[in-house]
Amino acid sequence: MTAAASSAPVVLDIVDLIVSLGKKPDADRIIDGVSLQVRQGETLCVVGESGSGKSVTSLTVMGLLPRNALTPTRGKIILAGENVLEAGDRRLRQLRATTMAMIFQEPMTALNPVVPVGRQIDEVLRVHTGLDARARRERILAMMEQVRLPDVARIFKSYPHQLSGGQRQRIMIAMALVLEPKLLIADEPTTALDVTTQKQILSLIRDLQKDHGTAVLFITHDMGVVAEIADRVVVMRQGRIVETGTLENILRQPTMEYTRNLLASVPSLVPRAPRPASTEPIVLQANALGKIYREHAFLGRGREVTAAADVTLTLRKGRTLGIVGESGSGKSTVARCIVRLIDPTCGEIRLGGHDISTLSRQRLRPHRKRIQIVFQDPYRSLNPRITVGETIAEGPVNYGVPHAEAIKRAGELLELVDLPADAISRYPHQFSGGQRQRIAIARALALDPDVLVADEAVSALDVSVQAQVLELLDEIQTRLGIGLLFITHDLRVAAQICDDVAVMQHGRVVEQGPAGEILTHPQQAYTKQLLDAAPGRHWDFANFRPVAVAAATAS
Amino acid sequence: MAVDALPEPSIRVTPRRVGRNALRSSPIIVVAIICLTTIVLLAILAPLISPHDPQLLAPALRLKPASAEFPLGTDAYGRDVLSRIIYGGRISLLIGLGAALFSIAIGLLIGLVSGFFRWVDAVMMRIMDGLMAIPSILLAIAVVSLSGASLSTVLIAITIPEIPRVARLVRSIVLSAREEPYVEAAISVGSSLPKIMWRHLMPNTIAPLIVQGTYVCASAILTEAILSFLGAGISPEVPTWGNIMAEGRAFFQIKPSLIFWPGLMLSIAILSVNLIGDAARDALDPRLKQREGRK
Numbered sequence: 001m002t003a004a005a006s007s008a009p010v011v012l013d014i015v016d017l018i019v020s021l022g023k024k025p026d027a028d029r030i031i032d033g034v035s036l037q038v039r040q041g042e043t044l045c046v047v048g049e050s051g052s053g054k055s056v057t058s059l060t061v062m063g064l065l066p067r068n069a070l071t072p073t074r075g076k077i078i079l080a081g082e083n084v085l086e087a088g089d090r091r092l093r094q095l096r097a098t099t100m101a102m103i104f105q106e107p108m109t110a111l112n113p114v115v116p117v118g119r120q121i122d123e124v125l126r127v128h129t130g131l132d133a134r135a136r137r138e139r140i141l142a143m144m145e146q147v148r149l150p151d152v153a154r155i156f157k158s159y160p161h162q163l164s165g166g167q168r169q170r171i172m173i174a175m176a177l178v179l180e181p182k183l184l185i186a187d188e189p190t191t192a193l194d195v196t197t198q199k200q201i202l203s204l205i206r207d208l209q210k211d212h213g214t215a216v217l218f219i220t221h222d223m224g225v226v227a228e229i230a231d232r233v234v235v236m237r238q239g240r241i242v243e244t245g246t247l248e249n250i251l252r253q254p255t256m257e258y259t260r261n262l263l264a265s266v267p268s269l270v271p272r273a274p275r276p277a278s279t280e281p282i283v284l285q286a287n288a289l290g291k292i293y294r295e296h297a298f299l300g301r302g303r304e305v306t307a308a309a310d311v312t313l314t315l316r317k318g319r320t321l322g323i324v325g326e327s328g329s330g331k332s333t334v335a336r337c338i339v340r341l342i343d344p345t346c347g348e349i350r351l352g353g354h355d356i357s358t359l360s361r362q363r364l365r366p367h368r369k370r371i372q373i374v375f376q377d378p379y380r381s382l383n384p385r386i387t388v389g390e391t392i393a394e395g396p397v398n399y400g401v402p403h404a405e406a407i408k409r410a411g412e413l414l415e416l417v418d419l420p421a422d423a424i425s426r427y428p429h430q431f432s433g434g435q436r437q438r439i440a441i442a443r444a445l446a447l448d449p450d451v452l453v454a455d456e457a458v459s460a461l462d463v464s465v466q467a468q469v470l471e472l473l474d475e476i477q478t479r480l481g482i483g484l485l486f487i488t489h490d491l492r493v494a495a496q497i498c499d500d501v502a503v504m505q506h507g508r509v510v511e512q513g514p515a516g517e518i519l520t521h522p523q524q525a526y527t528k529q530l531l532d533a534a535p536g537r538h539w540d541f542a543n544f545r546p547v548a549v550a551a552a553t554a555s
Numbered sequence: 556m557a558v559d560a561l562p563e564p565s566i567r568v569t570p571r572r573v574g575r576n577a578l579r580s581s582p583i584i585v586v587a588i589i590c591l592t593t594i595v596l597l598a599i600l601a602p603l604i605s606p607h608d609p610q611l612l613a614p615a616l617r618l619k620p621a622s623a624e625f626p627l628g629t630d631a632y633g634r635d636v637l638s639r640i641i642y643g644g645r646i647s648l649l650i651g652l653g654a655a656l657f658s659i660a661i662g663l664l665i666g667l668v669s670g671f672f673r674w675v676d677a678v679m680m681r682i683m684d685g686l687m688a689i690p691s692i693l694l695a696i697a698v699v700s701l702s703g704a705s706l707s708t709v710l711i712a713i714t715i716p717e718i719p720r721v722a723r724l725v726r727s728i729v730l731s732a733r734e735e736p737y738v739e740a741a742i743s744v745g746s747s748l749p750k751i752m753w754r755h756l757m758p759n760t761i762a763p764l765i766v767q768g769t770y771v772c773a774s775a776i777l778t779e780a781i782l783s784f785l786g787a788g789i790s791p792e793v794p795t796w797g798n799i800m801a802e803g804r805a806f807f808q809i810k811p812s813l814i815f816w817p818g819l820m821l822s823i824a825i826l827s828v829n830l831i832g833d834a835a836r837d838a839l840d841p842r843l844k845q846r847e848g849r850k
Contacts, residue, residue, distance in 0.1 A: 341739050368745040381736035385758045395744030440740070447744060 008040040010078075011182045011215035012061065012100075017075035019053075019060055019239075023068075030056050030070060032239040038183065043209065043216040045230035045247075047223065049262075049462035050433075053239040054219045058185045060085075061217070062102050063092040080182050097128045101176035105188040107168035111160040117171045118156030124178055143174045146211075147204060166197035173204065180212055187219045194326035194489070199533040202228050221462065223266045224492070224536030227251065235259050252544050265467040266541035267492040269534055271515045275499055280317035282350075283450045283483040284338070284371070287312055289347035289357075291333050291507075307333040308507045311347070313485075315451065318477060320484040322498030322515065324491060324530070330507035335455045335487045339373045340364060352450060369399055372444035376456035378436035382428040388414070388439050389424035395447045406446075413442040417472060434465035438472065445476065453485045458493060470497055491534050495519050503527050587830040590823050598644035607635035609642040609794045618810055627816055630799070631806055639794040640817055646706070646795040647776045647824065653710045654775030655768040658717035663760065665718070666725025667752050671733060676726070683719035691716035695778060696787045709788055713775045724767055725760050732759045762839035769832030773825045780821055796821045 019031035031053045038044045046054045059065050061077055063084060077084040080099055087095060096102075104110045112120055118140060125136045137156075144152040147170040160168055169189060176184055186205065190198040206229060209216055218229060226233055226247070233250040235242040235258070243256045254260045289311040295303040308330040315321045323331045337344040340356060349357040356367050372395075375381040382391055392413055393406035401409070407424070414423050417438040428436055437457065444452055454473065458466040474497060477484055488494050494501055495515060502512040503526065511524040522528045531537070540547045597604065606626070613633030621628045627636040665683070669676040686694075691713075698712035732738065733756060741751050782788035783797025784804075791798050796817040803813025 339743055341742060365745055368743060371743075373740070373743050375736040375740065377736060381740055383737040383741075383755055386754070394741065394746060398745040398747070398750075443740065443744065 008042065010037050011040050011080055012036075012038040012217065013076075013078040014057070014061070015076040015078070017057070017060065017077065018073050019056055019065070019070055020073045021070060023071050023073075025073070027073075030239050031060070031072075033075075034236070034239070034241055035075075036234050036241070036244065038215040038217050040182070040215050041209065041213045042231045043206075043218055043229055044232050044234060045218045045220060045226045046234045046236055047220055047226050047262075048236035049221060049464065051238065052236040054236050055187055056239075057236075058102070058187050058217060058219055061183075061185060062096060062100065063087070064102075094128070097124050097181070098179050099181050100183040100185065101179070101181040102185040102187065103169070103172045103176050103189045105191050107165065107172045107192070108160060110172055111168060113160050116157050116159055117163070117168075118158075121171070121175045121178055124175055128179055140174075140178065143178045144171075146208065147171075147174045147177075148200075149174075164197075165193050166200060169193060169197075169201055170204070173201075173208070177208060177212065177214070181214065183215045183217065184209075185217045185219070188221070189218075190225065191220070191222070195491075195533040195535070196326065196529060198225070198535065199228075202535070205229065222535060223263060223463070223541055224534065224539075227536035227539045227541075235262065251539060251541070254544070261464060263541045263544065265464040266536075267467070267470070267490075267496040268540055268542055269492050269495055269519070269531075269537055270540070270547070271495040271498075271519045274514060274516045275319075278316045278319050278499075280319070280481075282314055283317050283352055284315040284485065285313065285348075285350040286334070286338060287348040287350070289313075289334065289337060289349065290345050291330075291337055291342065292345045306507050308337065308344075311502075311504075311507075311509055313502060313509075313512075315483045315485055317450070317483055318481040319499045320477065320486055320497055322486045322488060322494040322501045323504055324488055324494045324501060325504035326489060326530075328506075329504040331487050331489075331504050332455055333507070334504070335373070335453050335485065338485065339371055339453055340368075341373075369395065369447040370449050371451040371453065372447055372449040373453040373455060374437070374440050374444050374457040376459055378433050378440060378460060381440050382436055382443075384428055387425055387427055388431075391428075391439065392424075392443045392446050395443065399447070409446065410442070413445055414439075416445070416476070417442045432465075434461055434469060437461060437465075437469055441469075441472065441476070445480070445482075448480075449482065451483045451485060453487070455487045456489065457486075459488065459490065466493070473497065491519065491531060503530065581834070584830060584834045587827040587834075591827040591831065594644055594820070594824050594827075595648060597641050598648050601641045601645055605635075605638035605641045607638045609634060609638040610792060611635075618806065621812075628810070628812060630802060630813055636799070636813065636816060639799050640796070640820055642794045643796045643799055643817060644820065644824075646789065646793065647779060647821070649706070650710055650713060650779040651772040651776040651824075651828070654714045654717060655772040657710070657714045658721050658771050659764050659768055661714075662718045662721025663725050663757070663764065665722040666760070667729055667756060669722065670726040670729025671748070671752060671756070679722070680726070683722055686716065687719045689716070691778065692781060695782055696785070699782065699787050704788060704790055706789060709779060709782060712782075713778050717771045717775070721764070721767055721771070724763055728760050728763060729756050732756050766832055766836040766839065769828050769835065773828040773832070776821070776828070777825055 014034060014036050017031055017034045018029055020027040020029050034057060036044065046057065048054045056070065060072055061079070061084060072085050079095065084095065111117065121140045121143070122136055125131055125139065131139065141152050141156065144155060149155050149167060149170050155163065155167070163171065190201050193201060202225065205216065208214065220226060230247045232244070232246050234244050235250065237258055242258045243250065243254065250259065251263070254263060289308060291308040293305045293307055311334050313321060323334060325331045336342045338349055344357050347357060348355050351367055351370055354367060356364060359367065389407050389410045392410035393403065396406040396409060397403055411421055411424050414421060419435060419438055428439065431439065458469050461469060470493065473484065476482065486494070486497055498515045500513065501515045501518045502509045503518065504510065505526050511518060511522065511527045518527060519531065522531060538547050611634060616629050616633035617631055619625055619629040625635050625637065627640070630636055630639070665679055669679040694716050695712035698715065699708055702708045738751060738755050741755050779788060779795065780797035780800070783795050784801045786801060788797055789795055791802065799817040800814050806813055
């Protein structure tokens with residue numbers, strides 16, 4: 001594949017691009033001297049963590065930079081022989097549909113919610129071709145079939161909200177490719193999708209590229225996705241290119257330290273060595289837990305949605321139980337029921353022997369401190385107006401610890417989560433995402449809980465930061481003997497931190513058992529499907545070799 | 556650790572920064588601030604700077620034109636118009652400030668509670684709907700005529716119709732803020748409901764309430780003037796801008812300046828307050844401010 005691509009004509013040639021914050025010559029450079037080439041029929045993956053400038057690069061190519069905020073100050077972007085940076089607005093509009101096209105991360109917000117999707121694709125053809133209505137419709141239906149949408153005549157008339165996330169992304173791809181552009185820019189197109197859908201979309205992009213010979217500039221933060229789709233890889237960091245190479249070279253023999261660290265941070269799908277079975281006391285038990293949402297209709301009967309049903313879980317002291325599943329599987333509902341942020345409809349939650357599932361607010365209070373939660377979004381889970389010290393001390397103060405003592409303890413906790421002691425008097429906005437998540441963990445630990453619930457606690461973090469936070473959780477568990485209920489959609493993360501795993505689908509637990517068993521020899525079809533869809537499952541990134549080799553050396 | 560330690564772009568809204576941005580955005584704000592400050596100073600220092608007693612009747616000096624002794628002339632009872640206008644500002648500003656403070660205090664309480672408790676919300680908001688359905692001037696006239704005209708009844712009469720607006724604003728902010736994870740985190744560390752409301756929810760309402768407060772202030776000053784003009788406000792011998800205009804109405808054809816000067820002061824005061832309110836809204840609006848911050 002690579003050999004064939006290397007002789008193909010260059011579609012996109014970015015030469016020494018500099019994008020600055022503002023127009024002054026001494027302004028901060030967001031993109032600093034980036035050069036890259038994409039050839040016809042080739043997929044170039046730009047990979048990097050947040051703030052690496054990968055998205056800004058793609059927006060610059062499309063001419064979509066926010067005006068007056070970011071300005072390309074030097075360099076050239078040659079698209080099929082034409083410098084895009086010198087093109088006027090009218091020319092750019094022409095180029096955008098006919099020569100280059102873009103698909104975005106969130107297909108819901110990229111589509112107009114009040115126009116049927118067929119008409120949205122039609123608009124592209126109306127503006128850029130002279131075809132009559134019937135020819136346009138035929139072409140759109142053919143394109144929709146190419147992106148493997150079912151029942152195209154019905155979907156043609158559907159509104160975006162009537163389609164699933166995967167279908168919406170297919171519509172976006174159809175819209176992008178309907179005029180057969182030479183270059184397709186895909187900016188994290190599968191990040192908002194579930195793994196099974198992601199797998200389908202990735203293979204779709206691959207196949208369409210083969211048929212049309214499109215050059216693809218694929219932007220992602222996920223090494224697994226890179227391993228699935230890339231021919232060549234560009235690693236970016238802080239606006240500069242760290243390393244460029246073929247997929248094989250980057251994965252097997254990365255030359256730069258940063259690339260090696262990045263790859264080493266990718267958690268392996270192979271479960272870690274199991275810890276000996278535990279006979280410690282059970283700290284948390286959920287029995288036949290269920291949650292039904294009732295929509296109250298003004299007249300007539302309300303609708304009922306079962307978010308969780310018959311969920312039974314057991315967590316022992318010092319162990320980690322993972323709940324994995326795709327979006328809508330009910331895993332977060334279960335977590336929130338267990339912490340009693342929402343009230344379960346039925347079932348039992350036994351926390352250290354007491355059933356807390358139906359306790360009133362007052363009677364729940366003494367039990368609250370024994371179970372704490374860490375949320376997904378570190379930017380929203382800390383009150384921006386309160387200092388870090390006060391945030392951590394809030395819980396102990398609620399339970400009668402004198403303020404001065406609570407603040408002192410907050411300082412110790414900050415040390416435990418590897419933050420500087422002076423963090424105590426600072427505000428959350430002065431910290432990065434990973435640091436904030438550490439603060440949230442410190443807050444949860446301040447009450448000495450028996451159980452810590454981590455609801456997608458590392459999902460919003462970059463992989464290197466994610467690895468550090470996982471390490472921290474592991475260390476805290478060994479030191480404090482805390483029970484960890486770990487909710488995640490990421491099987492890699494689950495494989496590295498969980499002793500036991502419960503797989504959820506449609507509100508029910510489909511399979512449950514030791515992580516080593518479930519993630520290597522799944523019994524249920526759904527679990528197999530999930531494992532099979534995990535991107536980059538054939539690569540053992542941290543050891544720079546395919547999984548097959550690792551298995552061979554192990555046996 | 557290197558990646559972890561990357562600093563976040565700091566985009567905190569500090570009062571000083573807000574003030575600076577507001578000033579830079581338009582010079583008209585500077586004029587508005589100067590006007591309002593002048594009016595406030597005049598009102599505070601009224602006993603020191605007004606040339607005459609505003610209530611001293613002097614039948615011999617009725618309807619005198621402007622002169623060195625009476626810069627704006629005298630009214631139908633021979634009272635100095637300038638002194639009356641200066642003193643009139645005291646009542647107007649007091650009513651404006653009082654109505655803003657009381658309506659925000661009561662509205663904040665109602666809004667916080669109804670935003671947090673579903674069942675209180677259902678009852679409280681229907682009462683607020685009912686209050687909003689009555690025209691505010693009519694309500695004020697009814698309250699004043701039932702309980703007699705005095706500064707406090709006029710203040711109460713003007714405050715009541717403003718409460719629903721504040722309560723609804725606070726409620727809508729609380730409804731969205733209570734879904735924030737940091738509020739859920741506070742629940743899970745066992746914080747009591749009053750603490751959650753005061754510490755985690757109330758601060759979100761401060762910026763919008765400052766803006767709302769300026770609008771309430773301006774409209775209260777205007778309502779007081781209307782009530783006085785209609786004869787339903789504070790008793791006529793007390794100088795307020797509305798009273799001065801009401802008395803001047805009878806002599807409009809002989810001496811229009813009796814209405815012109817208090818009317819001008821009223822307009823300048825309301826315009827200044829409203830402009831400052833607009834500037835505060837622009838400066839405090841997070842949608843305008845945080846765009847560039849987080850991707």
